[in-house]
Each structure stands twice: as structure tokens, then as C-alpha cells.
Amino acid sequence: MAHTEYVRDEHGESVKRYRSLLVDLLLAAAVLAFTIPTTAIGHSYALWGDPPDWLSHLVGAITAATMLVRRRTPWPAIIASAVCACVTAQTVPLILAAFSMTSEHRMRSWKIVALVLTAVYAVADYVDPYTDETLYLSVVRALTLVYLPALVGTWVCKYRGLVGELRAGVREREEFAASEERRRLARELHDTVTHAVTGMVLNAGIIRDVEDPAEIPELAAGIEDKGVQALAELRQLLTVLRRDEVPAARGADAIARLVRDAEAAGLRVDLHLDLPEDGLSPRVKHACYRLVQEGLSNVRKHAPGALVQVSCVLDGGQVCVRVDNTAGEGYHTHTMARRAASAGGGYGLDGLRERVTLVGGRLTAGPTPDGGFAIAARLPLSADDRSVE
Structure with missing residues (x-):
């Protein structure tokens, strides 16, 4: 390009x-x-x-x-x-x-x-x-044919300068828009791939260390499901790029599905979900989905033995989303966490903060007093719906 x-x-x-x-x-x-x-x-x-x-x-x-x-x-x-x-x-x-x-x-x-x-x-x-x-006519001709062209030339020069500034401004805006689009795609790819790959790596680690062979088919099926889900989301993203459309917003049902998948992978999750299906813009819904997805991925990578609390509720005319966890327990789970962490690139929270900021929200992330970690955001009910970040 x-x-x-x-x-x-x-x-x-x-x-x-x-x-x-x-x-x-x-x-x-x-x-x-x-x-x-x-x-x-x-x-x-x-x-x-x-x-x-x-x-x-x-x-x-x-x-x-x-x-x-x-x-x-x-x-x-x-x-x-x-x-x-x-x-x-x-x-x-x-x-x-x-x-x-x-x-x-x-x-x-x-x-x-x-x-x-x-x-x-x-x-x-x-x-x-x-x-x-005739002196009078000579002066009139001189003013008309010399001074007037000089005056017109100043207008032409200003017009060219204005056109140059407009072109430079258009090019600058185009470059900024292209940069923002690249950042948006990077966020989508990170959130889609990291979440699926983290679950696959965790299940693969469990398969290697599992003692009961009867559990292997179920764990392998989980890896297959995660791979299929990742491929489907990537295919959807590629379709969006080719058709110049926006991806479908994921709402409360998708958040509940994320929690069920996390529980199937071995996490202990307590979900408090109270979001209306109507009244939220697609961008806000999508930001809620990605925040919960990133929070659960972080727990899988860094504290797979922790107790997780996911909350998505309305509070004071805003959407409050929070994912916090206690400290992980057990040497075996920390070993799996280190394996999963090696698959990540460290861009999740930065991309999440950009996503929340773009919809007019505010994100906080940091350790909790009990040794765990919490990600929380307050989002407006609606945002500019021209694209889904």
C-alpha cells in the first residue's frame, strides 16, 4: 500500500x-x-x-x-x-x-x-x-495589462497554497485513519487469537499431565472447539475486511458463553450479569465482551487456580464491567500459567485501554489487597456506532 x-x-x-x-x-x-x-x-x-x-x-x-x-x-x-x-x-x-x-x-x-x-x-x-x-490610454493599458496580472498572480499563489494545505491535510488524515485501522485490527486479532490459544495451551498441558486416560478425549475436544472458534472469528474478521463492513457486536449472551467456556476449562467463575439487550450501542457491547474475554485470558495465563468474579451491571447510567480474581494456588497450575504466558505478547491491557477510551469509558487495572488482580471499566450506554472496535 x-x-x-x-x-x-x-x-x-x-x-x-x-x-x-x-x-x-x-x-x-x-x-x-x-x-x-x-x-x-x-x-x-x-x-x-x-x-x-x-x-x-x-x-x-x-x-x-x-x-x-x-x-x-x-x-x-x-x-x-x-x-x-x-x-x-x-x-x-x-x-x-x-x-x-x-x-x-x-x-x-x-x-x-x-x-x-x-x-x-x-x-x-x-x-x-x-x-x-495618448497618455491616458497608455496608462490604462499599462494598469490593465501589467498591474492587474500581477494582482491576479497573488490570488493564484494563495489558491495554490490553500490547495497544497488541503492536500497535506487530507493525506495526514488518511495516514491517521490507516494507522487507527491497523491498531483496531491488531486489537481484534490479539483478542481473538490469544483467548483461543491460551485455552488450547492450557488443555494441552493438562493432557500431558493427566493421570486418567478417560479424560483425554474431553480435553482434546476442548482444544478442537477452541481452534474451530478461533478460525471462525478470524474468518469473520477477514470477511469484514473484504466487504468493508463491521463485525457483529457481541452482547450479554456471548459474555455468558465466555464464562461457560472458562468453567469448562477448569476455572471457577462467579458471574453477575445484568445487561439489557436493548439500549446499549454495538461498540459498548463489544467492549464489554472483549474486557471479559481479556480478563478471563489473563486469569488462565497467570492464576488458573484462582476464584474469578465477573460482573456486568448498570450503575448510575453507566455500564460497569469488572473481572477480578484471587491469587492462584498450587504448583501445577502455576506451571501451566507459565506455559500459557509464553504464548502472549503483552498487548492485551494496552489494547483494552484503547478500546475502552474509544467508546468514552475509563479503565482501571491492578492488583487487589488479597494478592489477586482486577480489571474494571465504566462505559457509557451508547457511543458512535459507525464502526465496532
Whole structure:
């Protein structure tokens, strides 16, 4: 994706450079078209009289060449166009120089320079034997054809700057949205995979140490169920990515199922569930589900012999979710906990805190006085439902 955007930007910049070069070449050709033929037919003149043809050709060629560097610096075009007007009486380069001066550059003294170019145009137009030689009309033409293009150039420059800022803002927002999407997917993958793999690792450890062979089929079935559940959730997540939809929110029934699965894996869980099916936004329901899932996964990994209390209730217009456990007991359970912990990456609580914050809630996590651990969150009843985090 990043490589594609880079190639696209490079292609756009190349097209822009070629287009700019083509425009500059056309302007240089226009300057030559106004100066060289006029000298050839004998209609060029200088303010002091008839200039030699070679001088008119040279000045015209130099003025045309300055059109190729007008985007880098405005001064060569400004000086050359003024000299060209005085030597050949051709005023078109003055118009191009005045516009380029303000449209391609931010000059603080552009008004003074524009007035000087306007005066040069007015003088050259007034003494031109092929015009009406009316000072008033010469001044009007100078203001209209030199100062006005310079003024319009300032608007063009501001417009380009505004477009550049808008494009930069759009790109920044796109990068931020892509980053947030990656973080969301990382949270979903972590919560889905870690929960299932933790249960599978625990059951596998029990199978290795079990004394009664009759228990092995049941434990193996538990591993199979967890694997199937993980594959189903991953398939659902991939389907969401392909269809650009949102995953279905998991509510109170899913939380009860989590607790039943934990009990089937050997945990002792006391559930207090009192959440309405209606009135909660999908994002809040999903956050409750993930919080309970992460809490039970942590107990399985770090204190599988502990007593767990899960509470999901309404309190003061907010959803209160809490998973706390006592300290685990027994060497055998701690051995399994160390095995399960090796499968985790340590991102669960951080991702959970982000998830809770995104729905407008507050998360607390830490040890309890009895040596256990507690995860608690207070969530609003509703949140922005455009996506399910």
C-alpha cells in the first residue's frame, strides 16, 4: 500500500514537472514570436531610436530564455522584460513577468516592482509610433495589462497554497485513519487469537499431565472447539475486511458463553450479569465482551487456580464491567500459567485501554489487597456506532 502511494506520488510529480516545462517552453516561444518577426519586418524600435537588428534579436532571445527560470527566481524575467520593452518596444514579456512574479513567488515588494513594470509599459506604449500616442490610454493599458496580472498572480499563489494545505491535510488524515485501522485490527486479532490459544495451551498441558486416560478425549475436544472458534472469528474478521463492513457486536449472551467456556476449562467463575439487550450501542457491547474475554485470558495465563468474579451491571447510567480474581494456588497450575504466558505478547491491557477510551469509558487495572488482580471499566450506554472496535 505504501509502495503504491509512493509510486503514485512520484508519477504525479513527474507529470507536474513535464507540464510545467512544456508551459515554460511555450511562453519562451511566444516571446520569440513577438520579438524576432517584428524586428525582421522593421517594426521594432528603441526608446532612443532604431536599434540594430542583432541587438533586438539578442535581447529577444535572452528574454525568452528567462521564461525557463521564472519559477526559480522572478528577477531575470523582470529585468529582461523591462530591457526588451525599452529596446524592442515589445511589451508582452512585461505581462508574463508581472504574472510570474506573484503567481510563482511570494514577494513582499511585488507592488513596487509591478508599478515600475507598469511605468515601463506606459512609456513604451506611449512613444510607440504605431499606437494612438495618448497618455491616458497608455496608462490604462499599462494598469490593465501589467498591474492587474500581477494582482491576479497573488490570488493564484494563495489558491495554490490553500490547495497544497488541503492536500497535506487530507493525506495526514488518511495516514491517521490507516494507522487507527491497523491498531483496531491488531486489537481484534490479539483478542481473538490469544483467548483461543491460551485455552488450547492450557488443555494441552493438562493432557500431558493427566493421570486418567478417560479424560483425554474431553480435553482434546476442548482444544478442537477452541481452534474451530478461533478460525471462525478470524474468518469473520477477514470477511469484514473484504466487504468493508463491521463485525457483529457481541452482547450479554456471548459474555455468558465466555464464562461457560472458562468453567469448562477448569476455572471457577462467579458471574453477575445484568445487561439489557436493548439500549446499549454495538461498540459498548463489544467492549464489554472483549474486557471479559481479556480478563478471563489473563486469569488462565497467570492464576488458573484462582476464584474469578465477573460482573456486568448498570450503575448510575453507566455500564460497569469488572473481572477480578484471587491469587492462584498450587504448583501445577502455576506451571501451566507459565506455559500459557509464553504464548502472549503483552498487548492485551494496552489494547483494552484503547478500546475502552474509544467508546468514552475509563479503565482501571491492578492488583487487589488479597494478592489477586482486577480489571474494571465504566462505559457509557451508547457511543458512535459507525464502526465496532
